[in-house]
Amino acid sequence: MPAGSFPYGWGMGETWARIIRPGRRLLSRKFGPSEEEVRANLAGAASADAALAMQESRTEPEPDLDAAPPARDLTAAAFFDVDNTMVQGASIIHFARGLVARDYFRKSDLFEFAWQQVKFRVTGKENAHDVAIGRDKALSFVQGRSTEELRRLGEEIYDEMIADKIWAGTRALAQMHLDAGQQVWLVTATPVQLADVIAKRLGLTGALGTVAEAEDGRFTGRLVGDILHGLGKAHAVRALAIGEGLNLKRCTANTCRSLQHLFLNLKDPK
Numbered sequence: 001m002p003a004g005s006f007p008y009g010w011g012m013g014e015t016w017a018r019i020i021r022p023g024r025r026l027l028s029r030k031f032g033p034s035e036e037e038v039r040a041n042l043a044g045a046a047s048a049d050a051a052l053a054m055q056e057s058r059t060e061p062e063p064d065l066d067a068a069p070p071a072r073d074l075t076a077a078a079f080f081d082v083d084n085t086m087v088q089g090a091s092i093i094h095f096a097r098g099l100v101a102r103d104y105f106r107k108s109d110l111f112e113f114a115w116q117q118v119k120f121r122v123t124g125k126e127n128a129h130d131v132a133i134g135r136d137k138a139l140s141f142v143q144g145r146s147t148e149e150l151r152r153l154g155e156e157i158y159d160e161m162i163a164d165k166i167w168a169g170t171r172a173l174a175q176m177h178l179d180a181g182q183q184v185w186l187v188t189a190t191p192v193q194l195a196d197v198i199a200k201r202l203g204l205t206g207a208l209g210t211v212a213e214a215e216d217g218r219f220t221g222r223l224v225g226d227i228l229h230g231l232g233k234a235h236a237v238r239a240l241a242i243g244e245g246l247n248l249k250r251c252t253a254n255t256c257r258s259l260q261h262l263f264l265n266l267k268d269p270k
Contacts (some may be wrong), residue, residue, distance in 0.1 A: 030209030044235025046211040055206040071181035075247040078177040082188035088165040099155030143221030154197040208236040
């Protein structure tokens with residue numbers, strides 16, 4: 001067999017199942033998780049904890065005693081990505097535009113964020129240097145600010161710049177899951193406070209997002225783990241499923257292709 005080729009009839013899925021995934025598990029057992037995997041695990045666990053805490057803190061409307069109780073499917077849920085799935089474009093860019101208008105950021109910072117998004121959309125890969133710069137600038141912005149200030153800004157900017165960018169078809173699909181009594185969660189690298197604003201405005205269950213460390217209600221300028229992407233999203237979904245008693249085999253992932261693969265691996269962890 002020529003070097004670098006796969007056995008006849010094997011697709012990428014079979015190659016992953018038979019060679020790559022078992023090999024990664026063997027290396028992991030022998031050498032332990034990598035630093036990246038540890039950060040992703042921390043980010044996922046923190047995201048799930050924050051999402052559940054925010055969900056519990058919401059004020060529920062008074063029930064209509066004359067209405068029939070809503071149907072509830074306790075073990076099923078739907079997970080939606082935000083950027084270019086629920087929202088047209090990148091949510092973090094929309095929020096950044098609102099912050100520029102309020103003089104929190106410079107226009108040059110916005111152009112840099114936008115250029116990073118363009119490169120990611122074209123190549124499908126995140127540049128580690130770009131991610132580090134974007135992360136550091138975002139953390140320098142929130143450092144010392146209150147978590148409530150970020151939420152307030154998120155609500156204002158959502159109403160101004162994001163409300164009319166919700167994909168109607170995706171919103172309708174999410175509503176179908178809600179009408180079936182299922183939970184509906186957003187999964188995004190956007191800060192969890194901002195992601196939760198989107199979920200709340202849309203009447204969804206909640207949102208998994210990047211968690212910035214806070215003490216006494218103010219941001220420290222550090223992340224818990226890392227930005228929520230890739231493995232971090234998978235860890236967050238799994239942690240949330242455990243906390244909510246969800247059966248991942250009954251859940252759906254209406255998300256970017258990479259998270260769909262991760263989600264399928266969570267359903268079949270062998």
